[in-house]
Amino acid sequence: MKESIYNSSFEELKSFFIDLNEKAFRAEQLWNWLYVKGVNELELINNISTTVIKKVASKYHISHLNVNKRVISKDGTRKWLLKLEDGKEIETVYIPDSNRGTICVSSQVGCTLSCSFCHTGTMNYIRNLNMSEILGQVIFVKNELKDWNYKVEKKKLTNIVFMGMGEPFFNYDNVIKAINILTDEKGLAFSKRKITLSTSGVVPKILDFKEDSDVNLAISLHAAFDEVRDILVPLNRKWPIQVLLKALKEYSKKRSNKRITFEYIMLDGINDSIKDAQELIKLIKPFRAKINLIPFNSWPGSNYKASSMHQIQIFKKFILEKGKLVATVRLPRGDDVLAACGQLKSF
Ligand code: SAH
Ligand code: SF4
Numbered sequence: 001m002k003e004s005i006y007n008s009s010f011e012e013l014k015s016f017f018i019d020l021n022e023k024a025f026r027a028e029q030l031w032n033w034l035y036v037k038g039v040n041e042l043e044l045i046n047n048i049s050t051t052v053i054k055k056v057a058s059k060y061h062i063s064h065l066n067v068n069k070r071v072i073s074k075d076g077t078r079k080w081l082l083k084l085e086d087g088k089e090i091e092t093v094y095i096p097d098s099n100r101g102t103i104c105v106s107s108q109v110g111c112t113l114s115c116s117f118c119h120t121g122t123m124n125y126i127r128n129l130n131m132s133e134i135l136g137q138v139i140f141v142k143n144e145l146k147d148w149n150y151k152v153e154k155k156k157l158t159n160i161v162f163m164g165m166g167e168p169f170f171n172y173d174n175v176i177k178a179i180n181i182l183t184d185e186k187g188l189a190f191s192k193r194k195i196t197l198s199t200s201g202v203v204p205k206i207l208d209f210k211e212d213s214d215v216n217l218a219i220s221l222h223a224a225f226d227e228v229r230d231i232l233v234p235l236n237r238k239w240p241i242q243v244l245l246k247a248l249k250e251y252s253k254k255r256s257n258k259r260i261t262f263e264y265i266m267l268d269g270i271n272d273s274i275k276d277a278q279e280l281i282k283l284i285k286p287f288r289a290k291i292n293l294i295p296f297n298s299w300p301g302s303n304y305k306a307s308s309m310h311q312i313q314i315f316k317k318f319i320l321e322k323g324k325l326v327a328t329v330r331l332p333r334g335d336d337v338l339a340a341c342g343q344l345k346s347f
Helices: 010-019 025-037 050-059 131-145 168-182 203-212 226-232 241-254 274-284 309-323
Strands: 066-072 078-083 089-096 101-104 159-162 195-199 216-220 260-266 289-295 326-329
Touching: 010 025, 078 131, 089 131, 101 131, 131 168, 159 168, 168 195, 168 203, 195 203, 195 260, 203 241, 216 241, 241 260, 260 274, 260 309, 274 289, 274 309, 289 309, 309 326
Parallel strands: 101 159, 159 195, 195 216, 216 260, 260 289, 289 326
Antiparallel strands: 066 078, 078 089, 089 101
């Protein structure tokens, strides 16, 4: 079977042309077609000779993710169930805002971890996504939005969050390679400041990540005490809070210009007391950080209840006033169609 061209780095495409005795700048032309113009078929490329394109087409094809289902929330959030070449399915979400458009990208089919509040965690883990499937989600959404050949100020899709299905640090190599392509200035040219990777706390990969990438890092902390985090995020039994924070100190030393986002899901009676807020301040105080309070999004069969907005505001105020830390409350988007954080699961 032919390879998806989206699995190749720029260097690989360059070597491909050089092996054909073609000039290396053909790779630049092809790259521009793929990632600036958003070409859908190799045959449409009109500044490289047909003979050369035929050679490209004998090795590669431009892969497409097909839609199995699409839903639009009343707030404009869109969710697609996308079918991969082997028939497996993933979800991708687009969240429009007045000043930006964000895509929430999946990194795996399912997830090996089973955080007790997360819908994706109830699915069986199936496999990692390859690079063409990660990039394919962004390309798919750009096609849907007709967001190619834009002038920069008109770009609809501006932000990327790795917060869809899966744990991105368990698919580390493909995610990092995909980020390199997403931020390539001669291609899709996403700003590094507008890409955020969220991890449940895979310590060894946090240490690798500080060397390999300077996109933003978000940590799914969710609890300030190990007893609680052990239950919410079972990975905590392997890498408990203090071990996680030690790795984050290393990260901050290397990436001192970056602010870490700590995600904290608000669950009624579980992690939303003032005692929790006090401990959270203690943990986070040493970091250049912001706290993102996430009202729990419920899903069919979940055992938790969201904290009341009143309690979330009390918690937030305490963190701001006593901890002098930045805390924001994430408004649920697309929750009427199960497109909000943690509600993703193949239908
Ligand atoms: N696996 C990674 C990234 C995907 S989850 C991680 O856990 O960080 C993206 C974010 O959604 C995480 O912060 C996750 O904890 C949060 N989330 C999961 N289930 C949720 C739910 N039911 N309601 C609100 N947020 C949820
Ligand atoms: Fe996996 Fe993240 Fe869901 Fe936990 S919260 S089960 S790590 S997707």
